[in-house]
Amino acid sequence: MSRREIGFYAICLIMMGAGWGLTMPMTKIAVSTGYEHFGLIFWQLVIAVVLMGAFCLLRRDALPLHGPALQVYAVIALTGTVLPNTLSYQAAVHLPSGIMSLLLSIIPMFAFVIALALGNDRFRARRLIGLILGLIGVLIIILPDVDLGQPIPLFWAAVYLIVALLYGFEGNYVTRWGTAGLNAFQVMLGASTVGLILTTPLMIWDGQYIAPDWPLDRVQGAHVVASVIHVLVYAGYVWLVSHAGAVFGAQVSYLVTGFGLIWAWMILQEGYAPTLWIALTAMFAGMYFVQPRPSGPSVKFGRRERSCGA
Numbered sequence: 001m002s003r004r005e006i007g008f009y010a011i012c013l014i015m016m017g018a019g020w021g022l023t024m025p026m027t028k029i030a031v032s033t034g035y036e037h038f039g040l041i042f043w044q045l046v047i048a049v050v051l052m053g054a055f056c057l058l059r060r061d062a063l064p065l066h067g068p069a070l071q072v073y074a075v076i077a078l079t080g081t082v083l084p085n086t087l088s089y090q091a092a093v094h095l096p097s098g099i100m101s102l103l104l105s106i107i108p109m110f111a112f113v114i115a116l117a118l119g120n121d122r123f124r125a126r127r128l129i130g131l132i133l134g135l136i137g138v139l140i141i142i143l144p145d146v147d148l149g150q151p152i153p154l155f156w157a158a159v160y161l162i163v164a165l166l167y168g169f170e171g172n173y174v175t176r177w178g179t180a181g182l183n184a185f186q187v188m189l190g191a192s193t194v195g196l197i198l199t200t201p202l203m204i205w206d207g208q209y210i211a212p213d214w215p216l217d218r219v220q221g222a223h224v225v226a227s228v229i230h231v232l233v234y235a236g237y238v239w240l241v242s243h244a245g246a247v248f249g250a251q252v253s254y255l256v257t258g259f260g261l262i263w264a265w266m267i268l269q270e271g272y273a274p275t276l277w278i279a280l281t282a283m284f285a286g287m288y289f290v291q292p293r294p295s296g297p298s299v300k301f302g303r304r305e306r307s308c309g310a
Helices: 003-030 037-059 067-092 097-104 107-118 125-142 154-177 184-205 218-244 246-250 252-268 274-290
Strands: none
Touching: 003 067, 003 097, 003 218, 003 252, 037 067, 037 184, 037 218, 067 097, 067 154, 067 184, 097 125, 097 154, 097 252, 097 274, 107 125, 107 154, 107 274, 125 154, 125 274, 184 218, 252 274
């Protein structure tokens, strides 16, 4: 790439990191008045279906419904939205926004362990160093004797690590079994539709439907903002990886965590003890060592490339 291209893609990367990081405090606001997970997931998926449906319509992409495609939709819906969001919306009630951003930085490390188990990658000593550093960062967060300046419930921190584990599995599923020749927009539309089909009866059965208020209040507006940002930034991420490569795109993990902490401080006035920055340093160092080298193989997402871990 030329310097001009690198500069342009770097700006795109920063914008995506800022956007994804902003979804953390928006999620915290969305759960602040008692809205429950299935109702929030329902509206998130409605927004995703509308936006991705519009993208596919503009691109004239049909939505395949053959067996392999339906399998992809189901797996991505469960591991990328329904299960992780069911856990994350509940955990967000108890965890500070900045801590959620920090815990999600463990995704590349979980993704590497799963890749080894599935045979998607090979063991390398430098990555073992990354895993150890990531573990140190997690221990700093969850050990009860460590003061981070915010109360950190151990149980909900562990739940949020399961969220990161599910995202790590999602990326490895795509790496190992592919997307049945579908592009990212088709996969996102299909997965969002399947997720909506799965979530709607659960929402109705448990009485978690959220009736929109017009005009939207602060809480509902925050959820709409978070949902729109997530869909648009994810689509932008796929575009960036297809042009700049998976290794370049993987650096968004640093920016999501960093911006997540900044937004939590600016919007929610969350403050942290100096110990948190030690954990952040360990996490960033772990991500650096776990990331694949530029010469590594890329992962095809339909006709586009996608890095391991969504």
